[in-house]
Amino acid sequence: MSITADGYLNGTRPAPDELLPSAVPVRFVTEEGTAADAPSEYAASSDDRLGEAYRRMVVARRFDQQASALTRQGRLAVYPSSRGQEACQVAGALALRQQDWLFPTYRDTAAVVSRGVDPVEVLTLLRGDWHCGYDPVATRVAPLCTPLATQLLHAVGMADALRRRGEDAVVMAFVGDGGTSEGDFHEALNFAAVFGAPVVFLIQNNQYAISVPLAEQTAAPALAYKGVGYGVRSEQVDGNDLVAVLAVLDEAVEHARSGHGPFLVEAHTYRLDGHTNADDPGRYRDEEEVRRWAAADPLPRLQAWLRTRGTLTDQDIDAAQAEAEALAADLRARIELDGPPDVLEMFDHVYTHPTPQLNEQRRSLETEVEGTEA
Amino acid sequence: MGTVTMAQALNAGLRDSLTEDDRVLVFGEDVGRLGGVFRITDGLRDEFGEQRCFDTPLAESGLVGFAVGLAMGGFRPVVELQFDAFAYPAFEQIASHVAKMRNRTRGRVPLPMVIRVPYGGGIGGVEHHSDSSEAYYAHTPGLKVVTPATAEDAYWLLRDAVRDPDPVVFLEPKKLYWSKEDAGLARRGAAPTGRAVIRRPGLDATLLAYGPSVPVAIDAAVEAARDGIDVEVVDLRTLVPFDDETVTASVRRTGRCVVVQEAHGFAGVGAEIVARVQERCFHSLAAPVIRVAGFDVPYPPPKLEHAYLPGVDRVLDAIHRLQFDDQPDVRHLAREAS
Ligand SMILES: Cc1ncc(C[n+]2csc(CCOP(=O)(O)OP(=O)(O)O)c2C)c(N)n1
Numbered sequence: 212m213s214i215t216a217d218g219y220l221n222g223t224r225p226a227p228d229e230l231l232p233s234a235v236p237v238r239f240v241t242e243e244g245t246a247a248d249a250p251s252e253y254a255a256s257s258d259d260r261l262g263e264a265y266r267r268m269v270v271a272r273r274f275d276q277q278a279s280a281l282t283r284q285g286r287l288a289v290y291p292s293s294r295g296q297e298a299c300q301v302a303g304a305l306a307l308r309q310q311d312w313l314f315p316t317y318r319d320t321a322a323v324v325s326r327g328v329d330p331v332e333v334l335t336l337l338r339g340d341w342h343c344g345y346d347p348v349a350t351r352v353a354p355l356c357t358p359l360a361t362q363l364l365h366a367v368g369m370a371d372a373l374r375r376r377g378e379d380a381v382v383m384a385f386v387g388d389g390g391t392s393e394g395d396f397h398e399a400l401n402f403a404a405v406f407g408a409p410v411v412f413l414i415q416n417n418q419y420a421i422s423v424p425l426a427e428q429t430a431a432p433a434l435a436y437k438g439v440g441y442g443v444r445s446e447q448v449d450g451n452d453l454v455a456v457l458a459v460l461d462e463a464v465e466h467a468r469s470g471h472g473p474f475l476v477e478a479h480t481y482r483l484d485g486h487t488n489a490d491d492p493g494r495y496r497d498e499e500e501v502r503r504w505a506a507a508d509p510l511p512r513l514q515a516w517l518r519t520r521g522t523l524t525d526q527d528i529d530a531a532q533a534e535a536e537a538l539a540a541d542l543r544a545r546i547e548l549d550g551p552p553d554v555l556e557m558f559d560h561v562y563t564h565p566t567p568q569l570n571e572q573r574r575s576l577e578t579e580v581e582g583t584e585a
Numbered sequence: 586m587g588t589v590t591m592a593q594a595l596n597a598g599l600r601d602s603l604t605e606d607d608r609v610l611v612f613g614e615d616v617g618r619l620g621g622v623f624r625i626t627d628g629l630r631d632e633f634g635e636q637r638c639f640d641t642p643l644a645e646s647g648l649v650g651f652a653v654g655l656a657m658g659g660f661r662p663v664v665e666l667q668f669d670a671f672a673y674p675a676f677e678q679i680a681s682h683v684a685k686m687r688n689r690t691r692g693r694v695p696l697p698m699v700i701r702v703p704y705g706g707g708i709g710g711v712e713h714h715s716d717s718s719e720a721y722y723a724h725t726p727g728l729k730v731v732t733p734a735t736a737e738d739a740y741w742l743l744r745d746a747v748r749d750p751d752p753v754v755f756l757e758p759k760k761l762y763w764s765k766e767d768a769g770l771a772r773r774g775a776a777p778t779g780r781a782v783i784r785r786p787g788l789d790a791t792l793l794a795y796g797p798s799v800p801v802a803i804d805a806a807v808e809a810a811r812d813g814i815d816v817e818v819v820d821l822r823t824l825v826p827f828d829d830e831t832v833t834a835s836v837r838r839t840g841r842c843v844v845v846q847e848a849h850g851f852a853g854v855g856a857e858i859v860a861r862v863q864e865r866c867f868h869s870l871a872a873p874v875i876r877v878a879g880f881d882v883p884y885p886p887p888k889l890e891h892a893y894l895p896g897v898d899r900v901l902d903a904i905h906r907l908q909f910d911d912q913p914d915v916r917h918l919a920r921e922a923s
Contacts, residue, residue: 216636342689353657354689358681364647365682368654375636376659394674398647405642560692561726563750566779566826 218374218407220470225444232435232445236479239454242507244515253458258522260305264453265513265523266531267301271321272510273535274330277542278320278337282488286546288339291318295483298453298509299415301325306411306460307383312373314353314366314384318415318482322385323352330538331545340552360390363399363412370408370467381409381467383460389420391434400441403473411463412438412475415450417482422495438475450478451509454516481507554580589770592762594736595625595701597770598743599663603633606661609747611638613648613665613701622667623703623762645675649700653682656696656752663747669704670713676721683752684727699746699753704732705797705847707760707894709887716884717848719796722754723824723857730824731778732756734799736766738782738822745778753778758797781828783835787817790841790907793832793858795821798845798895805845805900814904824854832858833865840871841907845900850878872908 215222238247239255249255256264275294282290293300296318304325307313315323323333328345335344336355343354353369356362366384373380390396391414403410414434418425431437438445444466448459456478463474481504485492492501517523558565558573565573602609611629613621617640620627629638641648645666652662666672672679679700687695706715722730731746731753733739739757746753784799785806794802799820806816819835821828836842842862844855855876862874877895885893 341691342685343691343693346693347657347690348693354686354694358677361650361678361682364650364678365654365657368651368656369658370654371651372655372658372660394644395646395650395678398642398644398650401642401644402647402651556691560688560690562687562729562826563692563695567829568827 214374214470217405218371218409218470219472224404224407224442224472230439230442230444232433232438232447232477236447236449237455237459238449238452239458240452240512240516242512244512244519247452249455253455253462255454255458256461258517258520260457261454261513261517262522262527264301264305264457265517265527266534267305267325268297268453268510268513269531270535270538271297271300271325273539274324274542275321277539278334279484279488281543281546287334287337289487289489290337291487292482292484293318293321295504295508296415296417296450296480297321298456298513299413299450299478299480302453302456302460303383303385303413305457306464307381310351310378310380311464312351312353312366312369312380312382314362314369314382315355316359316362316385316387316390317355317357318387319355319385323355326350326352328352330542334546338546341556360386360393360395360399364395364402366410367399367403367406367408367473370403370410371406374407374409379468381411381464383411383413383464385413385415387420388414388416388418388425388434389423389428391437392428397437397441400438400443400473400475404442407470407472409467409470410473411460411467412443412473413460414475414477415480416477417480419482419486419496421486421490424495433477435475435477443473443475444471445475445477447477447479450480451507451512453509453513480509483508588765588767589736590763590765591733591736591739591757592623592625594740594770595743595757596627596629598740598747599626599629600632602663602744602747603629603637606747608659608661609637609663610655610660611663611665612641612652614641614643614667616640616665621665623759625701625757626665645672646678649675649678649683652698653678653686653696656698657686657694661697661747663699663701665701667703668714669702669716669718672700672702672718675700679722679728679754680725684725687751688727695750696752697750699743699749699755701755701757703759703762704756705758705760706884706890707797707847709890711887712884715890717846717879719756719824720848720853722756723854727752728825729753729778730756731822732758732796732824733822734758734761734794734796734820736764737770738820740770742778742822749778756796760797761800764800779823779826779828781819781821781823781831783817783831784820785816785818787815787839789815789839789909790817790843790904791832791835791839792816792818792843792845792900792904793821794818794845795824795854797847801895801897801900802845805897805904808897808901809904814909816904827861829861829865832862836862836866837869840869842866842870842874843877843900843903843907844874845877845895847879847894849881850876851881853878872906875903875906877903
């Protein structure tokens with residue numbers, strides 16, 4: 212086996228018939244928590260790993276609730292909730308190994324926490340203290356990205372860098388349904404395919420881009436089809452079925468890792484809360500729709516599934532809940548412990564060596580600050 | 586010492602950068618097989634292989650965003666955007682990520698990368714091939730903005746840019762690509778990135794210019810000497826960081842200043858320079874600081890560009906308006922009144 216200069220195993224790009232997504236979203240578990248007719252090309256995880264996923268989903272849900280509460284108390288500047296999208300958030304983190312990279316959006320804080328990054332540092336951006344609180348190099352998590360779809364190109368570049376360095380690592384990049392209309396989404400798919408970059412794109416189709424519903428975003432039969440034209444293998448999955456999301460992402464990561472190029476996954480899911488705390492979702496969607504999706508909540512679904520299989524005990528459930536409470540308590544305790552940031556820091560990171568002009572401006576602000584303090 | 590063009594100097598700068606550091610990658614549209622539409626990357630693909638010098642799909646945002654990821658992943662990308670006006674699709678990546686990555690990550694993710702852009706007019710290009718886009722980049726904190734006016738500077742500024750830990754927008758005055766110079770490249774120029782250079786010393790007035798306007802300024806200074814006015818010409822070379830020190834020292838010495846730029850005048854780099862000069866040199870100034878710039882019109886078609894481009898006559902005219910004779914500038918005032 213050899214990965215060639217263009218990034219593909221033995222120089223072979225996927226054939227057209229290998230690119231097409233399933234006609235209906237891949238699903239392992241029904242909304243009632245019973246077995247669905249799953250396609251055979253994907254393998255469900257072990258019960259152990261699914262138990263781990265359950266634990267992480269409980270923590271992710273609690274983290275999200277805590278962050279929303281902190282926002283209501285005015286302790287975060289803004290918070291885009293991912294409640295309802297935990298299967299995607301957790302499966303994304305779980306499918307990656309330590310050496311892999313994650314390129315998240317502003318909505319993917321739960322995934323970043325699930326990857327093991329300190330929740331306080333994950334919320335630095337949304338607290339308004341600095342733009343990125345964690346160390347991207349140490350955590351292998353790129354900064355939460357706000358300009359839509361722009362991070363997808365960085366992910367492709369990073370994947371190409373890893374390939375060039377011969378590292379056994381892949382990149383996963385998240386994007387929303389709205390983000391798939393941006394030029395950078397298309398440029399990223401194209402670059403990834405041409406260079407055979409080991410990158411997995413995960414579209415969390417949560418049905419809305421702020422207020423704009425999917426039908427006004429695209430006329431594609433499913434967002435997963437957008438990969439096909441670029442030569443990217445694509446799949447669609449029930450995004451509220453963790454077993455399915457994880458199975459497809461495992462396959463996608465392996466596909467990328469083994470030199471078969473990029474992989475696009477569309478996960479059909481739903482954001483149960485508003486776009487952010489500042490949003491008024493009642494203006495663009497009705498209660499009935501929200502109720503329907505609430506019934507498809509990924510968390511009770513996985514719980515029911517694991518209960519039926521007899522691999523999740525009351526004790527496990529209590530332990531997961533206790534872990535989640537501990538994380539929330541820790542978050543509340545530490546969120547403002549370090550006080551407001553130093554205003555002079557805004558001059559520190561613009562360039563490696565500050566310009567004479569920045570030094571001058573720094574001194575002037577310093578004098579101003581000293582004046583107010585005196 | 587032989588003759589060298591700026592295009593050859595840039596080519597040599599890229600070649601030596603690729604040789605010096607394995608992490609350097611050169612890519613863009615048509616830079617591989619073709620060697621670039623201006624042949625700046627000529628021969629590099631053959632010499633260093635398609636892993637080091639390669640073509641990308643046609644997408645400017647794509648190739649700059651891709652470069653961001655490569656830089657995050659430990660490489661030193663040098664990308665070519667084919668023309669000034671075709672760099673605009675990449676502007677979001679440049680303004681939102683290239684310029685900000687280091688800052689938003691508190692210094693943890695520096696982006697050592699170079700974005701080369703052939704810019705400016707004077708080559709008879711049809712529309713979208715002659716923009717002077719420096720103000721957009723210079724206005725964006727986090728970017729360094731460099732523009733050479735000589736072959737020797739082109740070589741060394743490019744070498745510096747590739748070694749720089751921060752992103753550099755490297756603006757190449759395309760009308761100077763083929764101007765020949767009697768200079769070797771082995772000789773290190775007087776000052777590094779961030780320092781302006783005095784191209785011609787003078788006592789009566791300072792002409793500040795950069796990139797394509799430097800030869801115009803020098804020609805104007807030669808003409809002015811015939812009228813008995815001894816003009817100093819400063820080549821800024823780097824717009825960001827700006828060399829206030831050299832500029833201020835020169836204007837304080839001469840007491841008079843004209844800024845020349847090919848770009849539209851309104852809200853341009855020249856406007857910033859005039860503001861800085863009057864803030865720092867007010868008591869040394871014997872006359873208002875004057876700008877000579879392109880008109881505030883979209884860059885004109887080739888048959889009109891001679892009338893758009895600030896040439897020697899317009900610069901001379903500005904020099905003569907510097908109130909050497911202590912008389913109000915009647916001609917100019919009359920023109921404004923009409
Ligand atoms: C380039 C760009 N345009 C507009 C915005 C403003 N904006 C922020 S989120 C958003 C909707 C994005 O929807 P989607 O991609 O579906 O992701 P979701 O928020 O649903 O997770 C918009 C328009 C932005 N952040 N970036």
